[in-house]
Amino acid sequence: MGMRKQPVTIVTALTTLSLLALAGCGTESGRGSDGAAEAGSAVQSDLPLTDVRWSIESLSVDGKKTAAPAGASVEIDSKGKVDARTGCNSIGAKATIDGDTITVGEKRTTLIACPEELAAFEKALNGAFEGKLKAKVEDKKLTLTSAAGDTIAMSAEKPAPLVGTGWSVTSLVSDGTARSLPKDKKGETGKATLTFAEDGTVSGSLGCNMFSAPAKTTDSTITFGPIRSSKKSCPEPGMSLEYELREVLDGKVTYEVHHRELTLKAADGTGFGAAAGTPAK
Structure with a gap:
């Protein structure tokens, strides 16, 4: 093994806001929904929505269904903190949950350059995961539907062990x-x-x-x-x-x-x- 490169300070990007916390990349803002970021931590719902990593299976935007890449997911913690993964970048936001309605606030994302296919999916997800969304949970599957009828289909993920x-x-x-x-x-x-x-x-x-x-x-x-x-x-x-x-x-x-x-x-x-x-x- 050759000599290492000169030391650098690490901050990575993606592992549950590891990649937001670890990536010292710049961020960009999305449109979001007025007031949601300020209301942010309010979670009032009997649905099992929070503290679950939801693996995105597909998106349906403007009537076009797109399969999700590996690693695409959404997680909302009990305080309304959102960590979404596109398969390339990560998206952070604040959300409020009231019954079956999730309101996504202003978003910020890491800025890793993505392959064309992933970039297209990321753009579609950014558009669908915005504003007020209706949530339906059934058999460990979650569907989010926007006012325009766009949907995000997800299933609950099991944590992965290091070994195996x-x-x-x-x-x-x-x-x-x-x-x-x-x-x-x-x-x-x-x-x-x-x-x-x-x-x-x-x-x-x-x-x-x-x-x-x-x-x-x-x-x-x-x-x-x-x-x-x-x-x-x-x-x-x-x-x-x-x-x-x-x-x-x-x-x-x-x-x-x-x-x-x-x-x-x-x-x-x-x-x-x-x-x-x-x-x-």
Whole structure:
């Protein structure tokens, strides 16, 4: 392993407002609904809406149904704090809940550059998740409907454990900010995965080569041993992604699992975020 880059201050973006809290990215405001942000913390409803991570399954906007990307979700805590994930950026807001009506206040979002498909979904979600929405909960499924008839269909998510979950890398962190994964000339991002096993190892793909390594975990840290990997050379963006991940997966790092999102941070300020996929076989 070569020498690390000079230290930077890390702040990542997305793991439950990890990526809002961790990403020192700038934010932009949405239109929102007048007065909702000020009323903010009022939650008065018998529906099981709050403190549940709702995984977005699809959007229907202007009669067009769009399947949601992996990692897209909405969560509202008991004080009305909103954490929405688009599969690329995260959206924060305040909301009031009165019976079956959710009023979304002024929104702010991280500003990670997204692939075209994710950017289109994000734009549609931003438009649908706004103002007054009617909520319907049935069989652990939530549907939000706007006054215009647009809908967001969601289902309740189960938290993901660190061990045994297939994690897909979704963002990188350097120089104190989160950013999207490297892209090729067609705009396609690199793909990397990792799975921690009960025997104290981690394995997966670094974006190019398959790898495995010892991984000793505690409640807040992971200590990685020497990486063993295949030795092939790959076109971009695979090699660039692999290089950056190797910089993080070296020695002791801190980690946080929030619901279905994982964030790793190395001592030098580099890091990455990952989203849970399906349990490893």
